[in-house]
Amino acid sequence: MIKIAIAGYGNLGKGVEKAIAQNPDMELVCVFTRRDPESLKPASGVPAVALAEMEAWKDKVDVVVLCGGSATDLPKQTPQIAAMFNVIDSFDTHANIPVHFAAVDQAAKEAGKVAMISVGWDPGMFSLNRLYAESILRDGSTYTFWGKGVSQGHSDAIRRIAGVKRGIQYTVPVPEAIESVRRGENPELTTRQKHTRECFVVAEEGADKAAIENSIKTMKNYFDEYDTTVHFISEEEFEANHRTLPHGGFVMRSGVTGEGTKQLIEYSLTLGSNPEFTSCVLVAYARAIARLAAEGETGARTVFDIAPKYLSPLSDEDLRAHLL
């Protein structure tokens, strides 16, 4: 049995707990938390442990799955905890990956641990598909489209506007752009041509809806470069239709081989729950990390470094016989 601990019990931590239950070769040992552990009752009945007490669990855990946020939690937590445990995180601030990797690599190497960063679907499965597709089709263009799905960052931005009681934002890929890529037209697409943004807002009683809509549509870095639609809805409709976190998207590479032969590779995800899917990817790679650690490896890793066989509970022989 692979012994897993979770650090952080939000949407992602709860998703990891559920994903472990789907993997009979894994066992959840405990949940590390920043909160008062007395206040936390993990659904699976495992103990909640204060983050400050985690060192006492060093010999009882094979891999810690870090479920904190990329903005402030993981840049500190991942190197710190990699000094005690094999770890895996879903760090997703693309621009800061090289710095994060270096810090985590140093901590993990010094401690003789394996530490994997940026696991999920983007970065993660989408990154893998960009790498495979670009390695195969050398002459071509790669496109990543996100959605239709909830962007938590954009939803948070809406909710900070005065007069907004509740709000959610869906990122929607532009169908014409996807079809143009599929036809092998290798379009050059602006930000506006790739995605639209659709917002559903519950306004406070008596709020100025026109002002809210204008604040959203002109918001720098979030909405100003996109075609944005704002729908004002009732709280009942919000409750009924906007309480889940679907997401997904497409990685496409359109290339040319030989004398102008068109070739297209497409990978897509249609996710009923973004955090639950990310959790499943984390848990599959936690299996890989436990194995690499058992083989004596140390240091930081990304999805690019892990041979696919390490993700599966099947033996090499079974994989060759049944999945190849």
Add this chain to the structure above:
Amino acid sequence: MIKIAIAGYGNLGKGVEKAIAQNPDMELVCVFTRRDPESLKPASGVPAVALAEMEAWKDKVDVVVLCGGSATDLPKQTPQIAAMFNVIDSFDTHANIPVHFAAVDQAAKEAGKVAMISVGWDPGMFSLNRLYAESILRDGSTYTFWGKGVSQGHSDAIRRIAGVKRGIQYTVPVPEAIESVRRGENPELTTRQKHTRECFVVAEEGADKAAIENSIKTMKNYFDEYDTTVHFISEEEFEANHRTLPHGGFVMRSGVTGEGTKQLIEYSLTLGSNPEFTSCVLVAYARAIARLAAEGETGARTVFDIAPKYLSPLSDEDLRAHLL
């Protein structure tokens, strides 16, 4: 520069030659052939060398890409040549992969070489996607659909029928089946419900077309379990519309996480040329094999065993900065 040799100069060998030209870190050294080398002039101008003389090239080649057929060539050639060179093949008789792997593994280990088998898109990229998807979504169903594309085996079978001058067969996935999978219905699909077969035939002057059509539709193992359509066309139409080898298909995994949340992973290929695409996959993995050999590894490998980073000409740092 990675020095590549090709063994076998049919559609696949010619595709590998073109793919190498798209990879500036690779160089084609020679083409090994069973034919009289005097009769063969590779398009790139490299020498043709008799297979019997290949040992003299041992120190001039990093990887030999084997481009023979799976039925009779590769079961003998891959172990034989792995005793002298690092090799890679596209062996695609799924049921015989374990036996082929064992024979190649033994030969390569004894010789201190790396030998990769079953590289292409199925087996190959489709296998990888089955493995990744099943490792992530543990509760679910996996579906592989092929086409629309030319099945060379079925086309050959048509051409063996008396009265058939020319013939080609397209495997076509059933759209309703794909849509049902996409809706998360987890259908149980019979052979007939997954694919149809569409044949285009040029009949000999005065041939009995009804007899030809009946022979095709009732042919055991090839057509009898499918809904098959037969179109008789003129030789001109055949020349104009049926001289390329398109193919492709879909690997889909529909799964459930948490409390009944639906999740869908889909990978698809739309290939203008099946052999040219397979060649590109072979060449990307030839890069990986050259690197693994340089690291001192030996023995047989499949796509499951190779960390993705080995396929790309980019450094680990560049991959993390630009593709993750």
